Amino acid sequence: MLCVNIRWLAVLLCVWTVMFGSMGHPLDNNTNMTTDTQTEEESREELMPTPANTTDTNATYVFKHYVHQSQSLSAGEQEFLLQRKQVALEALNKLGIKSTLDSVPHVAILGSGGGQRASVCLVGSLYQLEKEGLLDTVLYLGGISGTTLAMSSLYSDPQWSKNMDKAVYRLSAPRVRPLEVVSWLRERAKEKHFSLSDIWGVITSASITKQLYLQHLSDDGMNAINPYPIYNAVDKNCLRHGPLRGKWFELTPHEAGFTDLGLFINTSHVGSKNEEGPEGEVMEMDMTQVQERFNSWVLEPGRQKVMASFQTLSDSLSEGPVKEKVTWMIQKGLPMIGNWEWGTTENFLYQYPGAEVPSCISGKENLQLIDGGLMMNMPLPPLLGEKRDADLLIALESGSSKTFTTLTDARDYAQAMKKPFPEIDERILEEKDWPKDCYVFEGKEKEPTIVYMPLFNRCNCKDAEEVQAKMKEFSTFQLPLNQERIEFVLETAKANIKNNKETLLMEIYKASCRRHKKMETSSFKWCERKLGIGNNCVIDWNNYMREVWVNSVEPTKISGKAIVVEIAESLD
Numbered sequence: 423m424l425c426v427n428i429r430w431l432a433v434l435l436c437v438w439t440v441m442f443g444s445m446g447h448p449l450d451n452n453t454n455m456t457t458d459t460q461t462e463e464e465s466r467e468e469l470m471p472t473p474a475n476t477t478d479t480n481a482t483y484v485f486k487h488y489v490h491q492s493q494s495l496s497a498g499e500q501e502f503l504l505q506r507k508q509v510a511l512e513a514l515n516k517l518g519i520k521s522t523l524d525s526v527p528h529v530a531i532l533g534s535g536g537g538q539r540a541s542v543c544l545v546g547s548l549y550q551l552e553k554e555g556l557l558d559t560v561l562y563l564g565g566i567s568g569t570t571l572a573m574s575s576l577y578s579d580p581q582w583s584k585n586m587d588k589a590v591y592r593l594s595a596p597r598v599r600p601l602e603v604v605s606w607l608r609e610r611a612k613e614k615h616f617s618l619s620d621i622w623g624v625i626t627s628a629s630i631t632k633q634l635y636l637q638h639l640s641d642d643g644m645n646a647i648n649p650y651p652i653y654n655a656v657d658k659n660c661l662r663h664g665p666l667r668g669k670w671f672e673l674t675p676h677e678a679g680f681t682d683l684g685l686f687i688n689t690s691h692v693g694s695k696n697e698e699g700p701e702g703e704v705m706e707m708d709m710t711q712v713q714e715r716f717n718s719w720v721l722e723p724g725r726q727k728v729m730a731s732f733q734t735l736s737d738s739l740s741e742g743p744v745k746e747k748v749t750w751m752i753q754k755g756l757p758m759i760g761n762w763e764w765g766t767t768e769n770f771l772y773q774y775p776g777a778e779v780p781s782c783i784s785g786k787e788n789l790q791l792i793d794g795g796l797m798m799n800m801p802l803p804p805l806l807g808e809k810r811d812a813d814l815l816i817a818l819e820s821g822s823s824k825t826f827t828t829l830t831d832a833r834d835y836a837q838a839m840k841k842p843f844p845e846i847d848e849r850i851l852e853e854k855d856w857p858k859d860c861y862v863f864e865g866k867e868k869e870p871t872i873v874y875m876p877l878f879n880r881c882n883c884k885d886a887e888e889v890q891a892k893m894k895e896f897s898t899f900q901l902p903l904n905q906e907r908i909e910f911v912l913e914t915a916k917a918n919i920k921n922n923k924e925t926l927l928m929e930i931y932k933a934s935c936r937r938h939k940k941m942e943t944s945s946f947k948w949c950e951r952k953l954g955i956g957n958n959c960v961i962d963w964n965n966y967m968r969e970v971w972v973n974s975v976e977p978t979k980i981s982g983k984a985i986v987v988e989i990a991e992s993l994d
Contacts, residue, residue: 488687488688488691488770489685489686489687489770489771489774490685490686490687491683491684491685491686491778492684492686493684493807493808493809494809495809495810496674496676496677496686497676498675498676498677499650499674499675499676499677502646502650502675502676503561503650505646506561506646506649506650507523507526507561508523508646509558509646509647510526510529510558510559510560510561511523511526512558513555513556513557513558513559514526514559514930514934516555517555517556517559517927517930519930519931519934521934521938522938524937524938524941525934525935525937525938525941526561526934526937527559527813527814527930527933527934527936527937528561528562528810528811528812528813528814528933528937529559529560529561529562529812529813529814529815529816529930529933530560530561530562530563530564530649530805530810530812530814530815530816531547531548531551531560531562531563531564531649531816531818532564532565532800532801532802532805532815532816532817532818533547533563533564533565533566533568533569533572533573533801533818533820534566534567534568534569534795534799534800534817534818534819534820534821534828535566535567535568535569535793535794535795535799535800535821535898536567536568536569536799536820536821536822536898537567537568537897537898537900538568538571538902538903539568539820539877539896539897539898539903539911540567540568540569540572540820540821540898541568541569541571541572541575542572542593542903542908542911542912542915543818543820543877543911543914543915544565544569544572544573544818544820544915545572545575545576545586545589545590545593545912545915546590546911546912546913546914546915546916546919547818547875547915547916547918547919548576548583548586548589549586549587549589549590549912549916550915550916550917550919550920551919551926552583552584552586553586554919554920554923554926556923556926556927556930557583557649558583559930560649560816561649561650562649562650562651562652562805562810562812563648563649563650563651563652564651564652564654564801564802564804564805565651565652565653565654565801566653566654566655566793566794566795566798566799566800566801567793567794567795567799568820568898569801569818570653570654573651573653575589575592576589576648577648577651580645580647580648581645581647581648582648583647583648583649584647590912593908593912594905594908650674650675651674651675652672652673652674652801652804652805653672653673653674654670654671654672654673654794654801654803654804655671655672655673655791655792655793655794656669656670656671656791656792656793656794656796656797657669657671657680657782657783657789657790657791657792658790658791658792659782659783659786659789659790660780660782660783661792661796661797663782664780664782664783665780666682666835666838666839667680667682667683667780667839668680668682668683668779668780668782668783669682669797670682670794670797670803670804671789671791671794672803672804673689673692674689675689676688676689677689678692679770680771680783681803681804682803682839683778683779685771685774685778685779687770691770692767692770766788766789766790767788767789767790767791768788768789769783769786769787769788769789770789771783771784771789772784772786772787772788773785795821797831798828798831798832798835799821799823799827799828799831800817800819800821800828800829800831800832802815802817802828802832802835802836803832803835803839805870806832806835806836806839806841806842806843806870807839807841807842808868812870813865813870813871813933813936813937814870814871814872814873814929814930814932814933815870815871815872815873816873816875816926817829817872817873817874817875818875818877818915819874819875819876819877820876820877820915821898822893822897822898824854824855825853825854825855825857825876826846826850826851826854826857826874827854829846829863829872829874830846830851833846842865842867842868842869842870843869844863844864844865844866844869844870844871844872845863845869846863855886855889855890856879856880856883856885856886856889857876857879857880857889858876858879858880858881859875859876859879859880859881859882859918859921859922860873860874860875860918860921860922860925861873861874861875862874862925862929865936871929871932871933873922873925873926873929875918875919875922877911877914877915877918878892878893878914879918881917881918881921882914882917882918896911
């Protein structure tokens with residue numbers, strides 16, 4: 423048996439290989455959890471919660487002081503963006519995109535799920551974006567499933583966006599020693615909500631990202647040198663039968679909560695029962711624990727198979743230190759497998775009063791945060807809509823589903839939640855088996871533009887069969903990739919960015935123009951609302967000031983041989 427003949431960490435990986443299927447996707451095709459298979463009635467279902475017990479004074483204290491409802495940015499995120507926009511403004515001007523602080527476009531990079539393949543792809547893409555001078559124009563970085571691994575690794579360096587060489591080197595660094603893994607697990611096992619996610623998370627951290635991350639997520643919002651991180655998951659309790667608005671969960675350096683319910687708590691309070699009580703100490707999750715919850719999944723049909731695999735492993739090992747440590751893990755893990763406990767976290771909305779919270783949340787004492795790829799394998803929900811008002815979303819696709827599946831899932835989600843989403847030409851979907859390396863789905867008014875970039879495409883694969891072969895070779899779940907395979911995925915991701923630099927640059931430019939026009943329109947509306955000035959008067963005054971500016975500036979000739987001049991009407 424393969425598992426008996428290698429180091430104990432690899433032994434555990436073998437076990438988990440048997441246990442689970444593709445990251446971000448259910449193993450059993452008959453158990454489909456994606457939103458596109460739901461009926462319209464299910465996706466719009468409004469489940470009424472159990473009435474809250476308001477006699478619980480402690481619960482009332484938590485509700486009043488720690489749970490806040492809002493579809494606006496937190497004060498911390500707003501402050502961060504003001505600083506980050508200064509970085510983006512400088513980068514835009516270096517790229518020749520003349521801008522102002524108000525017209526800095528809201529650009530986000532989104533990494534799909536897809537295990538280590540997705541993790542390496544994200545690092546390679548970010549590396550090349552930095553080399554091309556584009557990374558600093560990005561305000562947000564969103565990850566799900568496999569790409570949360572890369573993000574945790576990146577943000578362990580406070581200045582990672584300036585040290586991408588270091589990030590790439592870390593992909594090939596020595597793995598964490600098995601004894602460190604066991605030591606971490608022993609400490610974690612003392613806590614109330616020790617679950618399968620802890621075991622899975624520490625194994626993936628140790629073997630794929632080569633680190634155990636003890637820093638806290640709230641630390642990541644302190645340095646505007648890097649984009650603002652958004653980690654994504656779903657709540658298992660609502661995933662199958664709850665309303666769509668109760669599924670998606672986001673975690674940022676400043677707050678965490680349900681994206682579409684608009685109910686959040688401070689990130690430092692996630693998992694803490696007494697939040698910030700007079701005598702209670704807030705114990706914020708470290709980044710390894712975040713990885714556990716946001717990079718794990720649930721597969722009900724495989725429960726008995728998992729338990730049998732663990733027992734077979736135990737019986738096959740020889741007496742000694744390795745068996746002792748594996749036996750300890752089995753003793754801790756088997757009971758949880760029997761109960762199938764994943765991502766258990768204290769529920770800050772337990773018995774929360776108000777009909778807006780579905781009973782699949784308010785009726786559960788604990789949340790079960792699991793891999794968001796089970797619902798949608800691209801972290802689009804937090805970036806759609808007015809809250810973050812995204813202008814441009816760069817979606818790096820390295821998932822195992824058919825090309826465009828994440829986009830059509832997101833389109834269906836946006837339609838159900840009444841959020842703007844760009845039009846998708848159905849004819850393009852016919853290219854799913856052998857896609858191009860870059861697609862632009864252009865937003866018109868409120869919709870963001872989405873640049874969609876499949877990892878394996880017709881620029882690096884000669885036909886559909888080769889695309890399929892590459893996906894199989896770099897399948898989502900397998901033992902950690904060796905150095906040669908890491909380099910291949912890394913260079914493929916870099917090439918995709920390099921080949922499409924001009925497209926990305928043009929879309930960033932267009933996004934800047936759209937942002938300028940949007941802010942100009944907003945200023946007109948502000949004058950009308952606050953100053954009582956009619957729209958025509960505002961336009962006349964604006965035109966007059968423009969004439970004054972034109973007459974006061976000395977003309978400069980910008981035409982010439984081999985020079986193309988483009989006039990942006992939104993900036994005239």
